[in-house]
Every structure is written in C-alpha cells, then in structure tokens.
Amino acid sequence: MKILIAEDDVETGEFIVQGLQEQGHVVDLAQDGVSALDLARHGMYEVIVLDRMLPQLDGLSLLKSLRQSNVQTPVMFLTAMGGIADRVDGLESGGDDYLVKPFAFSEFHARICSLGRRPPLGEPAMKLKVADLELDQISRSVRRAGKVIDLQPTEYRLLEHLMKNVDRIVTRSMLLESVWQFNFDPKTNIVETHVSRLRAKVDRGFEKELILTVRGSGYKMLS
Amino acid sequence: MRNAHGLSTPIKMTLLYAIFFCLSVIVLGGIVFVGIRNSLESQLKAHMERNSGELLGEYRQEGLAELRHAIHERLVENLPSRLWYSLRGPNGKVEFDPLPGFPESGWHTLEAPEELLVFSTQLEDGYTFAITSPLNEIREAERAVSNTFTAAVLLILFFGMAGGYVFTRQFLAKLDRLRKAADTIGNGDLRHRIPLNGSGDDFDQLANIINTMLGRIESLLLEVQQVSTNIAHDLRTPLGRIRQKLETLARSPQTEAPTREVIESVISLLDDTLATFSALLRIAELKSGARRSGFVDVNLTLILENLVTAYSASAEESGRKLILQVDRRLMMLGDRALLTQLFANLIENSLLHTPVGTEITLLACRVGRYLEVTVQDNGPGVPAKELSQILKPFYKLNRSRTDSTGGLGLSLVAAIAKIHDAKLLLSDAQPGLRVVTVFRGRERSREKSKDRSTRFRRQAIFSFESFTGYDQEARPGRPERKARGDIAGKMNSHIDP
Secondary structure, eight states, rough: OHHHHHHHHHHHHHHHHHHHHHOOOEEEESSHHHHHHHHHHHHHOOOEEESSSSSSSSSHHHHHHHHHOOOOOOOEEESSSOOOHHHHHHHTTSSSEEEEESOOOOHHHHHHHHTTTOTTTTTOOOOOEEEEEEEETTTTTTTTTTEOOOOOOOHHHHHHHHHTTTTSSEEEHHHHHHSSSSSOOOOSSSSHHHHHHHHHHHHSSSSSSEEEEEETTTTEEOO | OOTTTTBBHHHHHHHHHHHHHHHHHHHHHHHHHHHHHHHHHHHHHHHHHHHHHHHHHHHHHHOOOHHHHHHHHHHHGGGEEEEEEEEOTTSSEEEESOOOOOSSSSSEEEEEEEEEEEEEETTTTOOOOEEEEEHHHHHHHHHHHHHHHHHHHHHHHHHHHHHHHHHHHHHHHHHHHHHHHHHHHHTTTTTTHHHHSSOOOOOHHHHHHHHHHHHHHHHHHHHHHHHHHHHHHHHHHHHHHHHHHHHHHHHHHHHHHHHHHHHHHHHHHHHHHHHHHHHHHHHHHHHTTTGGGGEEEEHHHHHHOOOOOHHHHHHHHOEEEEEEEOOSOOEEEEEHHHHHHHHHHHHHHHTEEOOOOOOOEOOOOOOOOEEEEEEOOOOOOOOOGGTTTTSSSSSSSSSSOHHHHHHHHHHHHHHHHHHTOEOOOOOOOSEEEEEEEEBBBOOOOHHHHHHHHHHHHHHHHHHHHHHOOOOOGTTOOOOHOOOOHHHHHHHHHHOOO
16 A cells, blocks of 8 residues: 655654554655645555644645645545544544554554555445345344354444455444444453354354454454 | 521521510610609609698698698699599598599599509598599500500511521521531532622621632642652652563673672562552552543443453452342443442452452442442441541551551542542451442433343342342341431432532
C-alpha cells in the first residue's frame, strides 16, 4: 500500500515509517501541514495518517481542504489529543479512524490495513463469502457448506466484521468499536468470549478453521 | 431551622426575648409603684403630722376646749385637706367624729369601710386624739401606675414578639444563607460562594472572609488536580517513546525469543500505567465539565440492553449471572459513550469483585421525572464505612490485593454521573453492593402517553403480584418499593430547581 504519514515528531515518524516499510508498504513522511496537504492532493495514496497538531496547518483543517479538493482517500488521525470531544471532532470532520498516542504498532497497522482495502463506496456487498462460509446481509442469515448457522445478533455483527476484513488482522479494540461501540478498554474478556462462542458455531465440526487468533494482536479470518 | 423540640428557632428566640423584656418592665413597674406609693404616703404622713402637731400645740396651751374649737375651725375653713379629726373620751366615749376602735397612739390603717390612715396621740387626761386621712388617692395612684404598666407590658409583649420575630427571622435568614452555602460547598461544589447582601454588615464581612478562604482552598485543590493531570499528561509522551523503542527492539530480528518475551511483558506493564494515566486525564476532563455541550437525547434502555448483551456471555463463562429488568424508552439528555462506560464499569466492578455464583442485577425504571438505574450484586458487598470511600481515586477495598484496574473505575463512574447531574447512591444490598444512579429523565409529550401505558402495566403486574401473595424478597435483587420512594424523596431535595 502507498501511505502518507503527516507527523511532526521525528522519532514517532521514523518509528511508523520503519514499521510500515518492514511490512512492505510504500511510505511518504511529511513533517508539516502544508507539505502534507500538497503530497496528499497529488500523491495517489491509499491511506493518509494525520497528526492533529501539525505545524503550519492543523490536521482538522488539512482534512477539510483535502475533502474540498475531492480527495476521498481514507484518513486516520493519529494524535495525542485523546479527549472525548477530540475523538468526536475528528470523526465528524471526515476522519475514518482515530487512534490516540501512545499506541501499539500492531494496532496501528491493523487499522491502516482495514482502512486501505475498504470496498468502494456506493456498492455495498449483499453477500459476503469466505471459503465455504456465506453471509447474506439482507436476510441476515449465515451458512457454511450449505448448512444454516444460527447466530445471536452480536455474533452476527462480529462475523460480518471479520468477513469484511478477510485475511486482515482485526484487533480487539477495533471489534469493540465496531461491534459494541465501546470506546474504552473493558477489563473483562467480552471479545474473547464472544469470539469463542462464534468459533464454536462457525468452525466446530468443519474441516478448516476460518477464525484465527493472532497472538498479541487480535483475530483474522482466513480465506 | 426546626429543632428537636418542635418549636422553630425564631419563635423560641422571640419568646425568650419577650419574656426578658416583660420581666424587666415588670421590675421597673414594681420600682415605680413602690416609689410612688412611698412618696405619696410620706407626703400624707408629713401633712397629718404637721396638722396633728399644730392642734396638739393649741391643746397643750389652751386645753381641750380650745382643741375642739380649733378642729371645728379647721373643718370649716380647710375642707379640701380632707383630714378627719376624732376625739375619744377616757371611758371610751366618742366625743366627736366616731371612728371605730382606733388604737391608743401611732400610725395605723383601718378598713371602715374604705381604707383609712390613722395617726393617734394619747392626751394627758385620758383622751385620745386621732387624725385620719382616707387612702383612696394613694390607692388610685397605685392603680393608675399598675394599669399603665400592665398596658405597657402587654404592648411590649406584642411589639417585642412581632419585632423579635421579624429580626430573628432576618438574622436567621442570613445565617441560613451561610449554612446553605456551606452545605453546598461541603457536598463538593467548591466553586460555590456565599452570596453577599451588599449591606457590608457583619454577615457580609464574615461571608467575605469565608469566600476568600474558599477561593484559596479551591485554587489549592485545582493546583493539586492540575499537578496530577500534568504529570499524567507529560509522562505520556516519554512513556510513549519508551514504548516505541521497546516495540522496535521486540520487532528486530536480532532479538531472541526469550528477550522478546521479557520486552513484551514490560510493554504490557507500560500499557497498564498508560491506561491509568488516560483514566486520570479522562476524569480530569470530565471534572472540568467540558463535555456537557455535546449532550444529545439518548435512550438509556438501549444502552443497558447493549451492555447486558455484551457482558452476559463473559459473566456466564465466569459462573456469574447478569439479569436485566428495564422499562421501555428511558430517554435522557447525555453522552451515549460515557453512559455506556459508566454502566460498563459498574458491571465490571461487580463481575471482578464477587465470587463465582453471584447474580448481578440491572434494574432501570422511571420514578416520576427521574430515571433510576440500579446495579446490584449479591456478593460480599462493601463495609458501610467504606461505601463513601470507594468512589475516591485509587481507593482499593482490599489493600493487600494487587489489582490491575488501578482503582479508578468507580471514580470515573462518579465523574460521569456528576457531569450528567445524576445522583449516585451506594448502599448495602444485604448482601452485596447496590449502586443506584438517578438521572433526570426527558419526556416528550408523545412519549408521555406511551410511558403512561407502560406504567399502568407495571402497576398491574405489581398488584397482581401482591394479590397472589408474591413475596418481593423471593425475587433476588429487586429493591423494595419503599426504598425507591425514599430515593425519589431525596432526589426532590437535591435536584429540584
């Protein structure tokens, strides 16, 4: 993936660039808002990562100008501004994801990957298919190898999210945000419990296990 | 203002004042009374002695006949002096002006039938001469004095009571203003100040002093809070950098697997610290009240249903049970994410600090204009004296326990409740901990009719339950209706504008 990072802190910038390059991405680093906007307009990036407090042009204004010049590239805010209102502001101004510093690189990477390969807007898939597992988003029914699998609403949402991100790591906090709308880190293992229940219904009795646990990161649906 | 004896303080103070006033007027009246009487009496006595002396002088010079003559003259000439003269013979025979049995000599009073003052003198040849004056003038003067003072006492009683009541009321109103302000401040609102009445009186001066003191306390507390917030904020950046370095090290191909494990455990320790700092910053942010502008209409029912759906699986897995009883469409003004976190923290608190087999019950219902959410468990509970402590940051019930939650969960609950103007009541669920959160509800006219139907249904269920001899205690975790009423009553005094 081609990724633009707008980050004025040299150390953090290098940490991100190095990590992403190790994962095989092409990365450009801008250290102020104006050059970041210039790069973002013409660079054909798949994902843009913005700090909110950039010299010359702050992240929110940068994003506004970008959207005005009709650049629809997914944008993730990576910022130390972790207040309740800050997050809302970031997402309301058109950001697609919001990650607060300090962060774990695995979390950051999983979110970048999820953003970069979003299906194009306007044509939502009606059916998701991973291996022999099928999910019908209209009838909200799930089948594996032709056999109907009865899921609870939470389990359905969990599976839907995993299937949309097939072959990509989905972290615990990504699931908490998208499935439960929790913006905090619960002290109990609610994600683990629901995933293991889902796994019991989707994978048990079948030859190939589709839901994989990635140690220290999250979960991954294998195609 | 009412005390244990039933009389309100202004009435008591007024009565006390009035009694003191009246007593002093009565004493004054007594002094005046005695003074006037003594003075009138001594005047009268002097007058009688002078008359008696003159007559006796004539008697000694000229004899009895001249005495009679002189008395006669006086009676004719000098009527207004109103003195009577009597003369009694040696054998008790009354010579003139009969006077019933007056004694031999000296001062006496007689009732014949009006009150008389008699001054009698023994003459040489067995005669007794008496000069007499009626006392009615003195008595009238006495009556006039005592009537005047009685009227004065009554007037003083009336005006004293009325005035006293008004003044005491004013005084106590000022005192009450101080008391109420102190109460508000004592309940944690350090920004509150005692209002001044602008007169610059003693109370204003006192209020000024207290306000200055409060300002100092507030700024000191803010400084302390600011310091801890600053520490949390400023340490986040270097800790974040340390985390980055450790992660780079862990990722590096040169790092051996055992070293990587150590690094990862250090990172997770660092993450715990960072989480504590985040929670501290979140609490500080909430305490500043910044979020209130973003409040929207939220459906508390949905929030609670989502939470129970989210947590019931892990509760079951851990051998606990999560029960939800909730009214439909409990609407309020608030922040959905924060309210979710509030009840998530309460549920997690119950899940993490109770033994296997515990039932955790969530009850949510409308009580008048308020929404009452009860989260309670039947676990070991919290000792009564520690109930008020557990909302404090870093407070841990069992100090010996190493606890990764850091002791900020319930502080965050309190901060979120406060920003929603909600009342948080902790009590003993016997057994277990009961946390009741009372929010101000939000009703729209259309929903009102719906709610009414729900309420009727609830009442119907309750009456049916009582009809069949339903034992409320048989269903665990349901707070008694009475307790609910109490809470609603408390609410009125705390939240009503």
